[in-house]
Amino acid sequence: MGSGFVEQALPSWRRAVLKVGSSLLAADEGGLSPRYAAALAAFVERSRANGRDVVIVSSGAVAAGRALATPGQAMGLPARQALAALGQTRLIALWQGFFDAPVAQVLLTHDDLRHRRRYLNARSTLRELLALRAIPVINENDTVAVDELKLGDNDNLAAIVAALVDADILLIATDIGGLYSANPRIAPDAAPIDDVAAVTPELYAIAGGSGSRSGTGGMRTKLEAAEKAAAAGIETILFDGTDATVVGRLADGMLSGTRIRAPRTRLAARKYWLRHAPSAGSITIDPGAARAVRERGASLLPGGVLGATGDFARGDVVEIACEEDGLPVGRGISQYAAVDIRRIARKHTRDIDAVLGYSYGENVIHRDDLVAL
Numbered sequence: 454m455g456s457g458f459v460e461q462a463l464p465s466w467r468r469a470v471l472k473v474g475s476s477l478l479a480a481d482e483g484g485l486s487p488r489y490a491a492a493l494a495a496f497v498e499r500s501r502a503n504g505r506d507v508v509i510v511s512s513g514a515v516a517a518g519r520a521l522a523t524p525g526q527a528m529g530l531p532a533r534q535a536l537a538a539l540g541q542t543r544l545i546a547l548w549q550g551f552f553d554a555p556v557a558q559v560l561l562t563h564d565d566l567r568h569r570r571r572y573l574n575a576r577s578t579l580r581e582l583l584a585l586r587a588i589p590v591i592n593e594n595d596t597v598a599v600d601e602l603k604l605g606d607n608d609n610l611a612a613i614v615a616a617l618v619d620a621d622i623l624l625i626a627t628d629i630g631g632l633y634s635a636n637p638r639i640a641p642d643a644a645p646i647d648d649v650a651a652v653t654p655e656l657y658a659i660a661g662g663s664g665s666r667s668g669t670g671g672m673r674t675k676l677e678a679a680e681k682a683a684a685a686g687i688e689t690i691l692f693d694g695t696d697a698t699v700v701g702r703l704a705d706g707m708l709s710g711t712r713i714r715a716p717r718t719r720l721a722a723r724k725y726w727l728r729h730a731p732s733a734g735s736i737t738i739d740p741g742a743a744r745a746v747r748e749r750g751a752s753l754l755p756g757g758v759l760g761a762t763g764d765f766a767r768g769d770v771v772e773i774a775c776e777e778d779g780l781p782v783g784r785g786i787s788q789y790a791a792v793d794i795r796r797i798a799r800k801h802t803r804d805i806d807a808v809l810g811y812s813y814g815e816n817v818i819h820r821d822d823l824v825a826l
C-alpha cells in the first residue's frame with residue numbers, strides 16, 4: 454500500500470539540513486539499527502558527490518543508550534541524560550560507519566544559539582567544517598540541556614541549524630509519509646497533504662503527537678520547525694525515511710511527501726532582517742571599500758575600515774557609512790567588537806592576529822551578513 458503522496462519535483466538546493474528522528478534509528482530490540490540510516494547516508498553521499506553540502510541533525514542518543522541500561526531501571530531526567538551521553542558515541546560511530554569523509558560531532562543547546570557570540574562561533578565552526586568537506590552530525594547537548602536550556606526537540610533544533618548554516622532546504626526524515634489531514638495511526642482514512650503554502654493554526658490542529666516509543670514531538674514539532682525555517686526563507690520537506698524508494702528518489706530530485714513553502718526567499722528574509730534589526734553602532738569606511746560593497750557586494754575587510762563608533766560587540770548589527778559623504782552604505786553583522794575594529798582599522802587582514810592577539814577571520818563583515826542600502 455502506498456503512502457498516497459503524489460510525486461513532485463524537489464525544489465533545487467545547494468545546502469541542506471537533514472533531520473533524522475529517533476524512530477528511524479532505534480532498533481526494535483533496543484540500541485541503534487543501520488536499517489534506515491543506510492539509505493539516508495547514501496542520499497547524503499550522492500548529494501555531496503554532486504557538490505552539495507548536507508548537515509545532519511540526528512536524534513537517537515537516548516535510544517542508543519537504552520541498550521546499555523538495565524531494563525526496569527527508573528527513568529528520571531538524569532538517567533535519560535546519562536543514557537544520551539552513553540548513546541551519543543554509538544550514534545556518531547553509526548554515522549561515521551557509512552562515510553569515508555570525516556564526521557564531526559556538534560552538540561548544541563538553546564543557550565548556545567541565543568547568545569550572539571556563541572551563535573556566531575557555532576556558525577563559524579560549522580562553515581569551516583563544511584569548507585573542510587566534513588559531515589557535521591548535530592544533536593542537542595543532553596548533558597546540560599534541561600528546562601530553559603532545552604530546545605525541546607531536534608525538529609526545532611534542525612530549523613535553527615538550517616538558518617545558522619544558510620541552508621536552502623530543511624529535510625525532515627520521519628517514520629510516516631508526510632503530513633496527513635489527521636494522525637493516520639488513529640485515523641486510517643486521513644488524506645496526505647502534498648503542498649503547504651504556509652503553516653497556519655488550522656494545520657497545528659491536525660498535527661498530533663508522536664506515534665512511537667522513541668519519537669518525541671510528532672507532527673506538531675515538525676510544523677514548528679517548518680514555521681521557523683519559513684521565517685528564514687527556508688522550505689521544509691517531510692518524507693518517509695523508512696521507505697528506501699522515497700529516499701532514493703529524493704537524490705534524483707523527486708519528492709513523495711509534504712513540501713512546506715517559505716513565503717519569501719532566504720536572501721529576502723535575511724536582507725529584511727538585516728535592514729530592520731536595531732543597530733548597535735557604526736563603522737566608517739573609505740570610498741574604495743564603499744564602492745566594493747555597493748557595486749560588487751564584497752565583504753568588508755579591515756583595510757577599508759577607518760573607524761567605529763559606539764560600543765558594539767562581536768555579532769551586533771551595525772550601520773556602515775562612507776567617510777567621504779557620510780551616506781549610509783549598508784548594514785551588517787560585525788565579526789569584531791568596536792574596540793577591536795578601532796585597532797585593526799586600515800590594517801592588512803594578515804596583521805589582525807598580531808594586533809589583537811587573536812582573529813575571527815579576515816572579514817570585518819562577511820558578504821552573507823551584509824546588505825547594501
Ligand SMILES: Nc1ncnc2c1ncn2[C@@H]1O[C@H](COP(=O)(O)OP(=O)(O)O)[C@@H](O)[C@H]1O
Nearest residue numbers: 474475476633635636661663664668669670671
Ligand atoms: N497529522 C499527522 N500526520 C502525520 N503524522 C502524524 C500526524 N499527527 C501525528 N502524527 C504522528 O507523528 C509521528 C512522527 O513523529 P515522531 O514520532 O516524533 O517521529 P520522529 O522520531 O521522526 O521525530 C508519526 O508517526 C505519527 O504517528
Ligand SMILES: N[C@@H](CCC(=O)OP(=O)(O)O)C(=O)O
Nearest residue numbers: 475512513514515606607669
Ligand atoms: N537528543 C535526543 C533527541 C530528542 C528528539 O528530539 O528526538 P526525535 O523526536 O526522535 O527527533 C536524543 O538524541 O535521543
